[in-house]
Amino acid sequence: MANRKYIVGNWKMNGLREQLSDVADIASIAENHKDVDVAICPPVTLIALATETVPGFAIGAQDCHFASNGAHTGCLSAAMIREAGATMTILGHSERRADQHEIDADVKAKAEAVHAAGLGAIICVGETEEERDAGQAIDVVCGQLEGSFPDDADAGWLTIAYEPVWAIGTGRVPEASDVEEMHAAIRSKLSALMGDGADAVRILYGGSMNGGNASELLAVPNVDGGLVGGASLTGEKFGPIIEAAAAA
Numbered sequence: 001m002a003n004r005k006y007i008v009g010n011w012k013m014n015g016l017r018e019q020l021s022d023v024a025d026i027a028s029i030a031e032n033h034k035d036v037d038v039a040i041c042p043p044v045t046l047i048a049l050a051t052e053t054v055p056g057f058a059i060g061a062q063d064c065h066f067a068s069n070g071a072h073t074g075c076l077s078a079a080m081i082r083e084a085g086a087t088m089t090i091l092g093h094s095e096r097r098a099d100q101h102e103i104d105a106d107v108k109a110k111a112e113a114v115h116a117a118g119l120g121a122i123i124c125v126g127e128t129e130e131e132r133d134a135g136q137a138i139d140v141v142c143g144q145l146e147g148s149f150p151d152d153a154d155a156g157w158l159t160i161a162y163e164p165v166w167a168i169g170t171g172r173v174p175e176a177s178d179v180e181e182m183h184a185a186i187r188s189k190l191s192a193l194m195g196d197g198a199d200a201v202r203i204l205y206g207g208s209m210n211g212g213n214a215s216e217l218l219a220v221p222n223v224d225g226g227l228v229g230g231a232s233l234t235g236e237k238f239g240p241i242i243e244a245a246a247a248a
């Protein structure tokens with residue numbers, strides 16, 4: 001049986017209070033498509049405000065620290081983002097792997113901390129263009145998955161996002177056949193890592209998904225939803241992706 005589609009907006013470092021109206025617009029579109037799970041991950045400054053604006057709508061964070069507290073200036077623990085109102089968080093996004101030098105072991109520790117705090121996690125994996133050109137994409141992605149994989153993985157709280165780095169924010173999208181091949185490889189790696197529960201773990205595609213290409217991407221086998229950056233900032237752009245998921 002196919003998994004329920006899951007469409008998640010990653011607002012990155014975008015959004016001030018005035019954008020709370022966009023969260024409200026998106027939540028009301030989601031309300032009309034209850035067969036799709038929808039969430040927005042705004043900057044952490046908007047998490048509490050967003051949960052007050054749209055009670056019951058899923059709001060997530062974009063990262064958290066693996067420690068529960070301590071001398072980590074500028075960082076936030078899983079309990080802190082939960083207290084702000086987040087029900088889940090993105091982890092290991094390629095921008096954090098590149099800018100903050102996060103490695104797989106960090107992502108694994110973060111995922112375990114997030115689960116211990118009762119939150120969901122979306123672990124991001126993806127190859128660079130050089131790695132794809134060198135024929136290493138599947139090995140790189142499956143290696144990241146294995147290294148980032150939490151000990152207590154379960155579909156109830158864990159989601160994987162395949163995001164080719166070269167497709168993020170570029171308007172370039174892989175061929176559907178390449179997405180299919182990668183998602184099948186991730187599924188099979190999940191089976192090797194966790195056995196029976198692997199089929200229920202949702203695998204999202206991320207990288208320049210928009211209202212024009214969402215239907216094709218969401219129809220690919222083993223694509224259980226999308227992690228969306230630029231096209232998630234307004235209801236006008238994000239709505240068609242939610243609608244495509246509902247129709248898929």
Ligand code: PEP
Pocket residue numbers: 010163167168169170206207208209227228229230231
């Ligand atoms: C992302 O950063 O997670 C992402 C998918 O961005 P975009 O949709 O803008 O490519």
